[in-house]
Amino acid sequence: EDGYRLWLRYDAISNKSLAQSYRSAISQLVFPARNPVLDAAKKELRSGLKGLLQHQPAEVKTATGNALVIGMPQNNSLVAGAQFKTVLNGLGTDGYFIRSVATGGKNCLVIGANTDKGVLYGVFNLLRLLQTNKPIDHLNTADQPSVTYRILDHWDNLNRTVERGYAGFSIWNWHKLPEFIDPRYLDYARANASIGINGTVLNNVNANALSLTNQYLVKAAAIANALRPYGIRVYLSARFSAPIEIGGLKTADPLDPTVKKWWADKADEIYRLIPDFGGFLVKANSEGQPGPQSYGRNHADGANMLADAVAPHHGIVMWRAFVYDNNVPDDRAKQAYNEFKPLDGQFRSNVIIQVKNGAIDFQPREPFHPLFGAMPKTALMLELQITQEYLGFSTHLVYEAPLVKECLDADTYSAGKGSTVVKVLTGKMNPDLITGIAGVANIGTDMNWCGHPFAQANWYAFGRLAWNPAQTSTAIADDWLRMTFSNSQTFVADVKKFMLQSRENTVNYMTPLGLHHIMAATGHYGPGPWDNNLSRADWNPIYYHKADANGIGFDRTTQGSNAVGQYAPQVRDAFNNLAACPDIYLLWFHHLPWNYKMRSGETLWNELVDHYYRGVDSVRAMQQIWNRMGTYVDSERFTEVQQLMNIQLNEATRWRDACVQYFQTFSNMPIPAKYPRPLHPLQYYKDQRFNFVPGTGGSN
Ligand code: BDP
Known part of the structure; x- marks a missing residue:
């Protein structure tokens, strides 16, 4: 058991009577399939049923016994029946229903949808019900996604290195494409498809213009062909200066007619090869990437020019708001808002601004990005980082769903109470806008895809939340554990508990109380709060924690950088006032003295220390639970997780001992006697070097 099968293992259901009841409910199958998407759905269903039930239902044209009936009104008379009209009308293009119906003395289970993609999603949902041992005799489900674009962003380079990738090399084998289609695709x-993802950006946002040359487009087209039957469209990151680099033009100025024409022609070429090409993702004028500002133009000028090029083909442009440069006067957290907010309403309708969950950069915890709610006339999509750049790479068990939910459920107050981020994203605040959610993939060539068996849960949870942001972290973890490991109640209950706690554990031993970006400056693995030798202030941890003899934390209040001023007044006041600011964001917004009295009655220093110690203890607690799980899990994955947890415990301890002792050099306060002493002196941690940290090597 190497983890390759992810959550689609389809091993025989061990509860014999349950399996028998499923078999008798699905004794026949009516599933006319006459196109590649339906074929793919049928193939999946067949292999799922064969594995789970050890049984293949008889395929019939018309049911004569208990049957599973699958189809669309166009190809199935039962689905076309009057009783399903209303439900189908509400399902849109990707939705489906599953209903138990009694007709002519038989019990049928009907999966219906308006399109083949809806059928595909419905089939995966039924399989999930079987995999998680749910009852299927009285089903009445109607389900459809809350956002249109549900996308994985691969930060994969053409040389197969992966920026911030911790699971091997890129799965895209550019060298052997287009002829060789790796079965992995x-x-x-x-x-x-099983979790509803319908798009993939093949290449790194730090893009190489070569990916837009015909040579590489042909290869991308081969990938698109392979993914299409599963409802997945291909997108490409576009390098803004491509007209110069591969087009031979003198400029990439978005208002220059020759540049416009170059992109329009390029779009035509792409759509000839990939008729359902999704569109472009663009990182511009950020971290050294070229962009419209190099020509005195703004983000709207750049995005609209590309949007016009793909509009005739129904493509979109995902333009990133992750921008910062040397011109940030006092606080990098403010730059995206400053640059984008004034452009609200100026973007074409097929442009969607891709905004990270927080204003800095995928930290273990960040308050929600102030752009959410601030651009009511502009489509905004959420960008999450599934890969664990700032969460211990693929060595730390961190279930990210609670992090995602924290952002989705945050109230922007942009149109009064209840204007949550999820409402902004799902078009509830402005139904005219296109909608989407993207996640930076954690996938590579490792046998188990994601490096850590539990990192698969983050890919899984991303898809499930993009489909339906209202789902709970608990319910998603429950499904994932059952599908990936075991349906045993004890196993699911115990492991789910520590999964749900795991993100907070990591916040505790890395960046408690609103601290952020104190990872080692090169590579972001392990602690480096003392790092201060990178060329730009805002690349160095000391810029973010601002520890000194007077205290610790970044003053973003109205007295400080006034980043709080970018939020709606209710949110601004809550973050600005110490009495209201939640402890979890305290040092994000405030610089406070070491002896500041916390809500708990403890000093800030004591509480900070306590978080670090608690973080490590909770990793130990997690280990103890996992050690009891050997009877429920195959020995390969059981041992692998055990060994990775040993790394995590060592790393968590290193984080604790390094940070506590480093901050102690400013606080000059003792580590309370009740805690064990650090394992090594501060200098030991400062001297540790991590060369060849994964995820940073290679060029794009
Ligand atoms: C940061 C990464 C960097 C990415 C950048 C981005 O450190 O490698 O290129 O984000 O999102 O998190 O563009």
Whole structure:
């Protein structure tokens, strides 16, 4: 058991009577399939049923016994029946229903949808019900996604290195494409379709213009062909200066007619090869990437020019708001808002601004990005980082769903109470806008795809939340554990508990109380709060924690950088006032003295220390639970997780001992006697070097 099968394992259901009841409910199958998407759905269903039930239902044209009936009104008379009209009308293009119906003395289970993609999603949902041992005799489900674009962003380079990738090399084998279609592409597509993901950006946002040359477009087209039966469209990151680099032009000025024409022609070329090409993702004028500002133009000028090029083909442009440069006067957290907010309403309708969950950069915890709610006339999509750049790479068990939910559920107050981020994203605040959610993939060539068996849960949870942001972290973890490991109640209950706690554990031993970006400056693995030798102030941890003899934390209040001023007044006041600011964001917004009295009655220093110690203790507690799980899990994955947890415990301890002792050099306060002493002196941690940290090597 190497983890390759992810959550689509389809091993025989061990509860014999349950399996028998499923078999008798699905004794026949009516599933006319006459196109590649339906074929893919049928193939999946067949292999799922064969594995789970050890049984293949008889395929019939018309049911004569208990049957599973699958189809669309166009190809199935039962689904076309009057009783399903209303439900189908509400399902849109990707939705489906599953209903138990009694007709002519038989019990049928009907999966219906308006399109083949809806059927595909419905089939995966039924399989999930079987995999998680749910009852299927009285089903009445109607389900459809809350956002249109549910996308994985691969930060994969053409040389197969992966920026911030911790699971091996890129799965895209550019060298052997287009002729060789790695079977992995199909399994990748199946996994994505099973959780509702419908798009993939193949290449790094720090893009190489070569990916837009015909040579590489032909290869991208081959990938698109492989993924299409699973409802997945291909997108490409576009390098803004491509007209110069591969087009031979003198400029990439978005208002220059020759540049416009170059992109329009390029779009035509792409759509000839990939008729359902999704569009472009663009990182511009950020971290050294070229962009419209190099020509005195703004983000709207750049995005609209590309949007016009793909509009005739129904493509979109995902333009990133992750921008910062040397001109940030006092606080990098403010730059995206400053640059984008004034452009509200100026973007074409097929442009969607891709905004990270927080204003800095995928930290273990950040308050929600102030752009959410601030651009009511502009489509905004959420960008999450599934890969664990700032969460211990693929060595730390961190279940990210609670992090995502924290952002989704945050109230922007942009149109009064209840204007949550999720409402902004799902078009509830402005139904005219296109909608989407993207996640930076954690997938690579490792046998188990994600490096850590539990990192698969983050890919899984991303898809499930993009489909339906209202789902709970608990319910998603429950499904994932059952599908990936075991349906045993004890196993699911115990492991789910520590999964749900795991993100907070990591916040505790890395960046408690609103601290952020104190990872080692090069590579972001391990602690480096003392780091201060990178060329730009805002690349160095000391810029973010601002520890000194007077205290610790970044003053973003109205007295400080006034980043709080970018939020709606209710949110601004809550973050600005110490009495209201939640402890979890305290040092994000405030610089406070070491002896500041916390809500708990403890000093800030004591509480900070306590978080670090608690973080490590909770990793130990997690280990103890996992050690009891050997009877429920195959020995390969059981041992692998055990060994990775040993790394995590060592790393968590290193974080604790390094940070506590480093901050102590400013606080000059003792580590309370009740805690064990650090394992090594501060200098030991400062001297540790991590060369060849994964995720940073290679060029794009
Ligand atoms: C940061 C990464 C960097 C990415 C950048 C981005 O450190 O490698 O290029 O984000 O999102 O998190 O563009």
